Amino acid sequence: xxxxxxxxxxxxxxxxxxxxxxxxxxxxxxxxxxxxxxxxxxxxxxxxxxxxxxxxxxxxxxxxxxxxxxxxxxxxxxxxxxxxxxxxxxxxxxxxxxxxxxxxxxxxxxxxxxxxxxxxxxxxxxxxxxxxxxxxxxxxxxxxxxxxxxxxxxxxxxxxxxxxxxxxxxxxxxxxxxxxxxxxxxxxxxxxxxxxxxxxxxxxxxxxxxxxxxxxxxxxxxxxxxxxxxxxxxxxxxxxxxxxxxxxxxxxxxxxxxxxxxxxxxxxxxxxxxxxxxxxxxxxxxxxxxxxxxxxxxxxxxxxxxxxxxxxxxxxxxxxxxxxxxxxxxxxxxxxxxxxxxxxxxxxxxxxxxxxxxxxxxxxxxxxxxxxxxxxxxxxxxxxxxxxxxxxxxxxxxxxxxxxxxxxxxxxxxxxxxxxxxxxxxxxxxxxxxxxxxxxxxxxxxxxxxxxxxxxxxxxxxxxxxxxxxxxxxxxxxxxxxxxxxxxxxxxxxxxxxxxxxxxxxxxxxxxxxxxxxxxxxxxxxxxxxxxxxxxxxxxxxxxxxxxxxxxxxxxxxx
Numbered sequence: 334x335x336x337x338x339x340x341x342x343x344x345x346x347x348x349x350x351x352x353x354x355x356x357x358x359x360x361x362x363x364x365x366x367x368x369x370x371x372x373x374x375x376x377x378x379x380x381x382x383x384x385x386x387x388x389x390x391x392x393x394x395x396x397x398x399x400x401x402x403x404x405x406x407x408x409x410x411x412x413x414x415x416x417x418x419x420x421x422x423x424x425x426x427x428x429x430x431x432x433x434x435x436x437x438x439x440x441x442x443x444x445x446x447x448x449x450x451x452x453x454x455x456x457x458x459x460x461x462x463x464x465x466x467x468x469x470x471x472x473x474x475x476x477x478x479x480x481x482x483x484x485x486x487x488x489x490x491x492x493x494x495x496x497x498x499x500x501x502x503x504x505x506x507x508x509x510x511x512x513x514x515x516x517x518x519x520x521x522x523x524x525x526x527x528x529x530x531x532x533x534x535x536x537x538x539x540x541x542x543x544x545x546x547x548x549x550x551x552x553x554x555x556x557x558x559x560x561x562x563x564x565x566x567x568x569x570x571x572x573x574x575x576x577x578x579x580x581x582x583x584x585x586x587x588x589x590x591x592x593x594x595x596x597x598x599x600x601x602x603x604x605x606x607x608x609x610x611x612x613x614x615x616x617x618x619x620x621x622x623x624x625x626x627x628x629x630x631x632x633x634x635x636x637x638x639x640x641x642x643x644x645x646x647x648x649x650x651x652x653x654x655x656x657x658x659x660x661x662x663x664x665x666x667x668x669x670x671x672x673x674x675x676x677x678x679x680x681x682x683x684x685x686x687x688x689x690x691x692x693x694x695x696x697x698x699x700x701x702x703x704x705x706x707x708x709x710x711x712x713x714x715x716x717x718x719x720x721x722x723x724x725x726x727x728x729x730x731x732x733x734x735x736x737x738x739x740x741x742x743x744x745x746x747x748x749x750x751x752x753x754x755x756x757x758x759x760x761x762x763x764x765x766x767x768x769x770x771x772x773x774x775x776x777x778x779x780x781x782x783x784x785x786x787x788x789x790x791x792x793x794x795x796x797x798x799x800x801x802x803x804x805x806x807x808x809x810x811x812x813x814x815x816x817x818x819x820x821x822x823x824x825x826x827x828x829x830x831x832x833x834x835x836x837x838x839x840x841x842x843x844x845x846x847x848x849x850x851x852x853x854x855x856x857x858x859x860x861x862x863x864x865x866x867x868x869x870x871x872x873x874x875x876x877x878x879x880x881x882x883x884x885x886x887x888x889x890x891x892x
Contacts, residue, residue, distance in 0.1 A: 437767045578717045587709060602660070651678055660718050
């Protein structure tokens, strides 16, 4: 970051509790910097949310231009959550929202300052005070941006529909929270539900609340609906300007168990999509797997656990579809999910159980947390709605952004913009050009004069008309800090030359395998100086490269 190696860099701080609006630097400093790092090989425009003590804050970009902002009051649910997490030192009342622009594999530094009455009038158009809740006289209320519209019942506060404004696709869409009663063992099986086993004592789900308290906030950057569902569940639904997905930030816990019943809490989205028993979940964030309710493709299923037997891991996404529309749910962590009826998707959010499942832990899944009342979970689900043919491009791009979110670092700042930028770089990219939308830079690890590079085709065959096609890229002059002089292809784990790899060949005689063997490409020897790489759908290729750093002579090998 420092332009001169002898200049002491700013002391950057990471805020691990930003999701509950806790960050000492932003809450206590009148002037500070926000450095946003983008780990992706494409430019990003993420939204930044920061807790601040004052509503009058101005933001300036890496080149000194004023940035449009929006200020929102911190919700009562978040303030209570901070107390529950023993974050009593945090007493900020506002969240500052702005959109950052960060180059591929690079960083951008933004400058945040408190403003005074004598601030230049030019800044006034960028400042938005905390808005008041907005309601309508009709039976429904809505929030929308240029691309998505969500409608809610004013009576119940619940979601009623979602519209993709680009394709004009609309679906009836409701959301509610339920809980399964965890089994303690019964006559059919002594297996209880616990840390390793999900086994409800019946297929019936218990509705947590038929209504919710609702507040709506609308501004130029984000519109959001705040819901209080029950004493232990709240949620904020957001639409950011320019984004084609809706964000659902849920807070669940502590789950009450004073009635002696273990509870496994889910949220369920019900639609008018004719899914015909089918739903799709990801395999470790890569290929999507078709699931059919109460069915296995290779054997006849004896249904003894109608709920648990239809649950699958949801590492990053899940969707249902028909011929006209597809609703996709993306997660920010690995969860479990199912479709227990057509047009429906449910996601497990939190569990608290009172009996050990006898699988080795030796205790029930009943951690009591910081205050001894039980654990609290806050996470995000993102929903997209689109025709099936265009849904792949939506969820692949969004899934990558959720997996590798920008990293933010903060520092108090007493320097003027001119002084700061004379000592430090405020904008930098590690790449000379962006990679195509269907290629992900999976690994870039430099070691003296070598580098390990993995590139991945992110799309499945047939998933998108354009982005599922094979793609050619060049690694020549791709990086700003070094050049690749030569490279050798390795196996996936980079511990064997690809030319020496001898995979096992299984003699499976079927018409499909015979045809595949006829069309299978033979491995072609590549020159070490060949920087061109072709990727087929879902393919990952690994290279060990010899590099030359810019402005620095080659390192001496150390063995």
